[in-house]
Amino acid sequence: MCAASNGDVSIVETGSYHGKTTVLFGTVLKYFSGTSKVYSIDIHDGKQGATDLGLKTYAPSYEFLKRNIERSHLTNVVVAIKDHSWNVQWHSPISLLFIDGLHDYPNVARDFWHFEEWLVPGGYAVFHDYADYYPGVRAFVNDLMNSGNYSRIKLVDSLIVLKKNEVRVIHIVKSKKKTFLTRD
Ligand SMILES: C[S@@+](CC[C@H](N)C(=O)[O-])C[C@H]1O[C@@H](n2cnc3c(N)ncnc32)[C@H](O)[C@@H]1O
Numbered sequence: 001m002c003a004a005s006n007g008d009v010s011i012v013e014t015g016s017y018h019g020k021t022t023v024l025f026g027t028v029l030k031y032f033s034g035t036s037k038v039y040s041i042d043i044h045d046g047k048q049g050a051t052d053l054g055l056k057t058y059a060p061s062y063e064f065l066k067r068n069i070e071r072s073h074l075t076n077v078v079v080a081i082k083d084h085s086w087n088v089q090w091h092s093p094i095s096l097l098f099i100d101g102l103h104d105y106p107n108v109a110r111d112f113w114h115f116e117e118w119l120v121p122g123g124y125a126v127f128h129d130y131a132d133y134y135p136g137v138r139a140f141v142n143d144l145m146n147s148g149n150y151s152r153i154k155l156v157d158s159l160i161v162l163k164k165n166e167v168r169v170i171h172i173v174k175s176k177k178k179t180f181l182t183r184d
Pocket of ligand 1: 111
């Protein structure tokens, strides 16, 4: 994604916790382009899991995240947003959307659809915990693939990468002799 991009790359992540994936994304972006950003969103209330299977509560995580970003020298690359995903007003193109918040179907869907319209055609939607132990994540991602709007690119352990299909405009061309379809 970065190598193919000539300009800025924007990664939006829902679910930073202590920043393991945040630091990973940030390090890659820093290497490829100093102006790209990771927007890492987390309410940091310590709640994890899935509402249908039971939530666990850990210590609030914001201070840990900040410290890990600083230690990794990524303060210019990572924008940490302490809020619920659905409160974040978003108005710019996203190259990669990473969903790793709560792992039940309604929450995965809410986090995803809040940003989806900004995910560029050809951009990546990445979900963590696409696995039997989180049936809500599995079901949501399967629905997305069955919609025909996303293609499965890769599954590594429980991390699944989908690509947003390019929009195809079909024109109906009518001439005196025949009617046919063309694509852009
Ligand atoms: C599994 S952890 C994220 C782990 C992180 N991606 C990593 O790899 O280290 C899930 C986090 O998502 C946050 N979270 C869940 N739903 C959220 C939402 N809708 N908006 C913001 N944060 C959310 C929780 O506070 C929790 O810290």
